[in-house]
Amino acid sequence: MRKIVIIISLLFAFVGCSTVQTQKANIPITSINQSERFQLLVRTGNAVMDKLVYEMAYQQFSELLPLREKEPFTGVMEITFVSSDQSWFVGSSSTVGTATAYGSAWYSGSGYIGGTAAVSGSSSTISSGGAFTWQNSTMFIVVKKVDGERLWIADYSYKGGWEMSGWVVNTPDEAARLVVKRLRDRFESDFSK
Numbered sequence: 001m002r003k004i005v006i007i008i009s010l011l012f013a014f015v016g017c018s019t020v021q022t023q024k025a026n027i028p029i030t031s032i033n034q035s036e037r038f039q040l041l042v043r044t045g046n047a048v049m050d051k052l053v054y055e056m057a058y059q060q061f062s063e064l065l066p067l068r069e070k071e072p073f074t075g076v077m078e079i080t081f082v083s084s085d086q087s088w089f090v091g092s093s094s095t096v097g098t099a100t101a102y103g104s105a106w107y108s109g110s111g112y113i114g115g116t117a118a119v120s121g122s123s124s125t126i127s128s129g130g131a132f133t134w135q136n137s138t139m140f141i142v143v144k145k146v147d148g149e150r151l152w153i154a155d156y157s158y159k160g161g162w163e164m165s166g167w168v169v170n171t172p173d174e175a176a177r178l179v180v181k182r183l184r185d186r187f188e189s190d191f192s193k
Contacts, residue, residue: 041106050107063066083137134160
């Protein structure tokens, strides 16, 4: 058992840790809230995930930003999210794979706009032994005006194998919920400085 714990610890050390990078425009949040109306758009590569991430993001960010679901819009908040399973097996070896192809369509809360929809799929092999599984996820958020001026940009790379949260965040929707909440907190922190 001790060898397994040492091996797991070494594995986590090589996986890398989660990172977040943000940039914000030099504009006060009060000015944004008084003059803007943002449309929330989400792209995940999966129709169910599009809706889940949309609702999670709307719930978290509508407290801080003037998100609207009806025109006129003065800007957009674009969220792109991808997540994949990573596993480490104790016992016999096995492979688990997921693949996602992304179209150019964005989910707007009431349907898709701007192109083709996305397709996703997965495959797995049955194995004997135990597995430790976690999520590796990336979320990009861009808040920008219609004229293209970017007000806030975020790039979050979640490495569930490195964090303690990785033991309980085992599905893409759980990873999305965690990352959206963390980015909401980061947005609030960035604009309170």
